[in-house]
Amino acid sequence: MSTEIKLSQSTAIRLEQARGKGMPEADILKAIQAKDVAAFDAVSEEHYRYDTFFSYADEHGEKLEEALLNGYRITFNTRGGLGIWLEKAFNLQADKDFTVGEGIITGLQLTAAQAEVLEQRLAWNWVITDAKEIPAGRELTLKLRALV
Known part of the structure; x- marks a missing residue:
């Protein structure tokens, strides 16, 4: 039985921002596995930075690697x-x-x-x-x- 991976709207936006700015999936995966915030510097934007990307995901039980590889559902959209x-x-x-x-x-x-x-x-x-x-x-x- 597969469980649907849930991400906050904020986390989902940042994940899609990295993809949309051309960061290869393999590089995103490596950054997630290493919890390397600096790897996202090139795709960071003023209002969408990655400073708390990993700490927020950890605090809220977001499974970033699984979301990247298998998809996700946003928990709530404004x-x-x-x-x-x-x-x-x-x-x-x-x-x-x-x-x-x-x-x-x-x-x-x-x-x-x-x-x-x-x-x-x-x-x-x-x-x-x-x-x-x-x-x-x-x-x-x-x-x-x-x-x-």
Whole structure:
């Protein structure tokens, strides 16, 4: 029986930021195994640094290596945080590639593979309420579960 790996929104954003900035999976894995914060210096950003990446994961029981290798689900998404995660995970821009509203994200166009990743990662408090096939894959609408 496999257990779903859970990551906080903050940890997931940082993991996807490293991937999105071109850090090879093997290098991310080595950094995680060694708990080497400095390995992430090249992909660090002003608001998304890695100073507490490992201590936070340890404190909250986040299994970074398993999440990297086998996937994960975000424990809870805020509206803004989900938008940032989408930007990092799929190299998109809010207001250009999708629109973030009050409890809703519209116009999100993903390939079929990206849509599958989103379905696996999306926190329980959000749902995909509309999906239509488009030439490039799917156009999705996401809503806060409480508003459905």
